[in-house]
Amino acid sequence: xxxxxxxxxxxxxxxxxxxxxxxxxxxxxxxxxxxxxxxxxxxxxxxxxxxxxxxxxxxxxxxxxxxxxxxxxxxxxxxxxxxxxxxxxxxxxxxxxxxxxxxxxxxxxxxxxxxxxxxxxxxxxxxxxxxxxxxxxxxxxxxxxxxxxxxxxxxxxxxxxxxxxxxxxxxxxxxxxxxxxxxxxxxxxxxxxxxxxxxxxxxxxxxxxxxxxxxxxxxxxxxxxxxxxxxxxxxxxxxxxxxxxxxxxxxxxxxxxxxxxxxxxxxxxxxxxxxxxxxxxxxxxxxxxxxxxxxxxxxxxxxxxxxxxxxxxxxxxxxxxxxxxxxxxxxxxxxxxxxxxxxxxxxxxx
Amino acid sequence: xxxxxxxxxxxxxxxxxxxxxxxxxxxxxxxxxxxxxxxxxxxxxxxxxxxxxxxxxxxxxxxxxxxxxxxxxxxxxxxxxxxxxxxxxxxxxxxxxxxxxxxxxxxxxxxxxxxxxxxxxxxxxxxxxxxxxxxxxxxxxxxxxxxxxxxxxxxxxxxxxxxxxxxxxxxxxxxxxxxxxxxxxxxxxxxxxxxxxxxxxxxxxxxxxxxxxxxxxxxxxxxxxxxxxxxxxxxxxxxxxxxxxxxxxxxxxxxxxxxxxxxxxxxxxxxxxxxxxxxxxxxxxxxxxxxxxxxxxxxxxxxxxxxxxxxxxxxxxxxxxx
Numbered sequence: 001x002x003x004x005x006x007x008x009x010x011x012x013x014x015x016x017x018x019x020x021x022x023x024x025x026x027x028x029x030x031x032x033x034x035x036x037x038x039x040x041x042x043x044x045x046x047x048x049x050x051x052x053x054x055x056x057x058x059x060x061x062x063x064x065x066x067x068x069x070x071x072x073x074x075x076x077x078x079x080x081x082x083x084x085x086x087x088x089x090x091x092x093x094x095x096x097x098x099x100x101x102x103x104x105x106x107x108x109x110x111x112x113x114x115x116x117x118x119x120x121x122x123x124x125x126x127x128x129x130x131x132x133x134x135x136x137x138x139x140x141x142x143x144x145x146x147x148x149x150x151x152x153x154x155x156x157x158x159x160x161x162x163x164x165x166x167x168x169x170x171x172x173x174x175x176x177x178x179x180x181x182x183x184x185x186x187x188x189x190x191x192x193x194x195x196x197x198x199x200x201x202x203x204x205x206x207x208x209x210x211x212x213x214x215x216x217x218x219x220x221x222x223x224x225x226x227x228x229x230x231x232x233x234x235x236x237x238x239x240x241x242x243x244x245x246x247x248x249x250x251x252x253x254x255x256x257x258x259x260x261x262x263x264x265x266x267x268x269x270x271x272x273x274x275x276x277x278x279x280x281x282x283x284x285x286x287x288x289x290x291x292x293x294x295x296x297x298x299x300x301x302x303x304x305x306x307x308x309x310x311x312x313x314x315x316x317x318x319x320x321x322x323x324x325x326x327x328x329x330x331x332x333x334x335x336x337x338x339x340x341x342x343x344x345x346x347x348x349x350x
Numbered sequence: 351x352x353x354x355x356x357x358x359x360x361x362x363x364x365x366x367x368x369x370x371x372x373x374x375x376x377x378x379x380x381x382x383x384x385x386x387x388x389x390x391x392x393x394x395x396x397x398x399x400x401x402x403x404x405x406x407x408x409x410x411x412x413x414x415x416x417x418x419x420x421x422x423x424x425x426x427x428x429x430x431x432x433x434x435x436x437x438x439x440x441x442x443x444x445x446x447x448x449x450x451x452x453x454x455x456x457x458x459x460x461x462x463x464x465x466x467x468x469x470x471x472x473x474x475x476x477x478x479x480x481x482x483x484x485x486x487x488x489x490x491x492x493x494x495x496x497x498x499x500x501x502x503x504x505x506x507x508x509x510x511x512x513x514x515x516x517x518x519x520x521x522x523x524x525x526x527x528x529x530x531x532x533x534x535x536x537x538x539x540x541x542x543x544x545x546x547x548x549x550x551x552x553x554x555x556x557x558x559x560x561x562x563x564x565x566x567x568x569x570x571x572x573x574x575x576x577x578x579x580x581x582x583x584x585x586x587x588x589x590x591x592x593x594x595x596x597x598x599x600x601x602x603x604x605x606x607x608x609x610x611x612x613x614x615x616x617x618x619x620x621x622x623x624x625x626x627x628x629x630x631x632x633x634x635x636x637x638x639x640x641x642x643x644x645x646x647x648x649x650x651x652x653x654x655x656x657x658x659x660x661x662x663x664x665x666x667x668x669x670x671x672x
Contacts, residue, residue: 057515168386201400224389255366283495
């Protein structure tokens with residue numbers, strides 16, 4: 001119990017709450033709110049029906065009107081609480097509404113039809129999640145296809161990047177050869193050529209290679225990243241050369257050394273690069289926008305962006321799609337957050 | 351997955367061993383380097399050269415062989431202005447609007463972002479518990495894709511969205527944010543700062559934590575005030591990291607496209623159209639597709655980025671030659 005108390009009152013000075021501590025925790029609280037609330041709001045909104053979404057001011061939780069199966073009627077009837085008139089205080093089910101009049105029945109006494117005006121009643125609501133927003137994505141839109149495209153690109157590009165970059169990093173860290181410095185400089189030079197400034201010629205090259213409008217047109221150009229090579233190289237340098245020499249004396253081939261010694265020993269750095277690569281490829285937007293022009297090849301990001309144009313008034317579907325687009329990355333984050341934070345901090349940059 | 355990869359790796363070993371026998375261990379390094387170098391050559395170096403070729407040709411054909419040579423005409427078209435500060439007086443007014451928008455954006459966005467990142471890093475560096483949790487909180491939006499970020503905030507900023515509802519409730523009254531050019535611009539600055547500051551906070555926090563504690567203790571013993579400690583000790587010791595963060599932020603900020611395109615589409619009008627969007631629209635979205643202009647503009651952006659990257663490398667020079 002005293003540890004909990006210690007935690008709650010951890011302060012700067014001698015046990016009293018300093019004004020700087022108030023500011024510190026206030027700032028952190030504000031930060032938590034500002035960072036989390038928008039996403040939570042997105043999540044909650046995605047579970048609201050269209051009708052609920054149109055409500056202004058909006059409610060925090062998703063509400064839907066309660067319904068009840070009443071004897072003698074095939075469909076569930078919406079429930080209202082009577083606020084005025086002769087039936088005030090009672091909960092009635094609505095059969096039909098015509099203009100300003102509504103026909104209601106008491107669920108306990110369904111034969112008798114009661115006439116009221118619509119201003120005498122208000123809906124009975126309960127917290128309810130509109131799962132149909134999500135289900136509708138799979139039925140009305142080609143959602144699974146977009147999800148597959150994104151996943152295929154992300155996984156393949158990440159694996160390719162890991163393999164190619166680790167091979168290059170191995171060469172640059174464990175071998176002495178003529179031209180090593182030149183190659184290093186070339187790799188550094190690539191840092192100055194981000195995709196955004198070579199879009200036009202990249203487009204030509206990808207088209208000439210027959211990869212236009214193909215997922216491979218997104219996968220392959222992204223595979224060689226100077227950052228990946230540096231990150232892995234920095235780590236591989238710390239692997240003692242004696243291990244390699246011992247393996248060579250045991251007549252292991254270089255490839256075997258690479259695959260069975262270097263790669264397993266570089267696992268932490270490879271993990272960080274993998275996480276970064278997954279993030280970059282899943283969230284890729286501009287290049288896929290240029291390369292993938294047919295809808296069936298769209299990634300989730302492209303589909304999401306293109307639908308916000310078409311579904312201006314269908315926010316319920318759009319919000320659900322947004323949540324599903326962010327979910328995979330959020331889950332990767334939750335499971336691997338420790339590696340991300342320490343990895344980025346130690347490498348000091350993207 | 352290992353079961354699939356292992357036999358593949360063993361298969362690859364066969365040609366690799368043969369190559370090793372042919373080339374010897376030292377030259378085998380080139381074999382390991384080859385895939386990476388091919389990719390770099392094909393998708394980084396070759397494009398730069400081609401970019402120059404594109405910039406000096408005209409027409410809307412993507413095949414270089416079918417493009418007529420026009421020399422510096424694309425560049426002169428872009429630079430043609432009576433008054434460079436007034437896009438309306440320029441031949442390619444959209445280009446100059448994009449340039450000025452980008453300049454304003456980069457200044458404001460990097461300024462705010464580095465400022466808030468520093469502030470947050472300083473707060474996180476204090477003796478607080480659950481620092482890991484709070485660190486993750488600020489880093490969380492970095493993971494979200496640009497389109498998701500854009501949609502989250504677009505939803506909040508709707509005329510009937512939660513922000514306006516809150517403002518109504520406080521009596522300040524709601525506002526149609528996204529239709530107003532200046533507010534749309536302000537919100538793009540806001541949401542890009544929101545989305546990216548966590549990344550820089552982490553770097554700055556690492557820099558702060560590298561400052562040894564005894565320096566602070568010495569300052570405390572000398573009865574230095576917190577502000578004095580900050581100015582005379584923290585800031586100078588942190589300045590290398592600050593420089594890294596600043597350059598990284600600038601490099602990324604100049605290339606802003608994804609979030610803004612999904613958020614406002616460059617609008618209202620061209621109020622939030624930045625330079626990369628200009629390149630995208632001229633080269634890929636318009637009709638005719640003006641590859642020459644797009645390439646010329648790309649080269650100008652590339653020039654800026656090269657300068658920034660050289661600065662970054664110079665700052666990091668000690669780390670590179672490990």
